[in-house]
Amino acid sequence: MSLTHALLGLLAVRPSSGYELTKSFEGDLGRYAWQAGHTSIYPELNRLAERGLVEVTHEGARGSRTYAVTPEGRAELREWLFAPPRAGRVRNEQVLRMFLISALDPKDALILLRGIAERTREGADELRRIRVENDDVPFTSPEGFGLLAAEFGVRQYDAVHSWAVWAIERLEKELARAQT
Amino acid sequence: MSLTHALLGLLAVRPSSGYELTKSFEGDLGRYAWQAGHTSIYPELNRLAERGLVEVTHEGARGSRTYAVTPEGRAELREWLFAPPRAGRVRNEQVLRMFLISALDPKDALILLRGIAERTREGADELRRIRVENDDVPFTSPEGFGLLAAEFGVRQYDAVHSWAVWAIERLEKELARAQT
DNA sequence: TGCTGACATGTCACCATTGACATGTCGCGG
DNA sequence: CCGCGACATGTCAATGGTGACATGTCAGCA
Structure with a gap:
């Protein structure tokens, strides 16, 4: 466990x-x-x-x-x-929601993707603000844990944001091609 | 559910x-x-x-x-x-392992972080190779799901890799400072 | 023809987790 | 000094998921 x-x-x-x-x-x-x-x-x-x-x-x-x-x-x-990093069991409803967006029609998908892009941009910005304030915390202190988490969080938000932006562009291109 | x-x-x-x-x-x-x-x-x-x-x-x-x-x-x-994107319950053993590394002594932590950095680099490279081969799959097709997942996976691997590299540098700097 | 491995679905006991309920303490502001 | 909110721990029934077990089919190969 x-x-x-x-x-x-x-x-x-x-x-x-x-x-x-x-x-x-x-x-x-x-x-x-x-x-x-x-x-x-x-x-x-x-x-x-x-x-x-x-x-x-x-x-x-x-x-x-x-x-x-x-x-x-x-x-x-x-x-x-x-121990060997066994295949960890993943349960992440957010990511599931992201993937299932492709099951919707493109119009709905675009709405949701734009929402994700915006929320992840805000999330990343907020974390970046917190991060600069705590830059001098040593890694190995009890607060080091929060530092690790913040650095991970920023990269996580950025990754999802970048993904959403990519998906939006791709979808828009396909929709434009379908219209002509 | x-x-x-x-x-x-x-x-x-x-x-x-x-x-x-x-x-x-x-x-x-x-x-x-x-x-x-x-x-x-x-x-x-x-x-x-x-x-x-x-x-x-x-x-x-x-x-x-x-x-x-x-x-x-x-x-x-x-x-x-x-529906409002309620706080999704997350269960990710990999990420848990990453965070808990800070509970080890710095020498052990470095070993594990270097392993993560290497594995995520390999993972990202592998996905990038697959990605260029499937670049023409339409978003809305049944295969579009795999495309979404691949794009997400690349960004995910890159995020963890970047995090690990950051953590390694930070730890090394602190260790060097502690020795002097 | 017989074997093997992939296909295909199912039950069930066990275990971990959740949400509702329960109980009591301490500090602080009015 | 009263009440409220945070502190602090707990039980228990219901739920949801896992792993072991079970069963049978079909295709291909030797």
Whole structure:
């Protein structure tokens, strides 16, 4: 299960409570890579603790428990990351929607593609603005994770934008040719 | 459920049997957007037929049934594609692995990043080769789907490659600074 | 003719995930 | 000091997907 390793990875960067981990999944992590709700995180943390891959290092207010990875957990994470990059199972509704646009008639397809092109341009611009503000964060710090995500996000938006623009041009050309 | 609309979309482009649909999910569709096995496809086709969104248009050898979308199915697909692009749930183990690299020590991280950079470069090159060979396929044909996927795939690979190269440079710079 | 591999569809038990529901704490502003 | 919103964790029924198992057909080849 990938959730196992997502949690190990987050805790390897910085010890956190289940609540904080839940917040992480609502940010860049959940947006680009893997999403999970608190209802799967808490039971998984208990399972990880039973297996000795994480441990409770601190109990705070309101019953909060701070977890940290054990050396065994770190080894497990490392092993997983170095394991042959098996064909990962992909589930991405956005990309599915993009592809299925070709099943519509060209007029509808153009409307949707133009919407995608605009939204991805805005998304990329917004991320670029955030990026310049956080340029001095070191890679290996807890905040380095957000840096990685932002850099990935910008390239992701640009890729989809470029794709949409290409598709629009191609469709328009074909429509023009069909009219003559 | 997204599988519903994935099937409607594929059948809207070209009537197919469950077996052929299964093959589609093993290609670009399953790689970039949404994956499904035959064990979920066949029951879903039956459900779609019951709801009148698809119908059997032909029965062939070995009990094969060819399905096609009905006007109702086409309307449902169109409605879904035009619906507000809700926050799609993302599940991508590859991207998760990329992000979790920052949880490793820099030496290990560099090894993995270099592997990613190399594999994505190869992937992009390979797709570019396929692309020039299929440049004359019309967008709206059944093969247009593959064209869309190839163009998306190239940009996707390039994005990840560029990200990996950026991460490598950044990490190397930080390591050099730490040594002095 | 018999074998093999691709074609073709199906069931079912198991597992992970989700959404609804539940419960209680703490800090802060009015 | 009261109430609200964020903090913090949890259960559980329903859902959706996976992998194992099952069955049979047809074409081509030896």
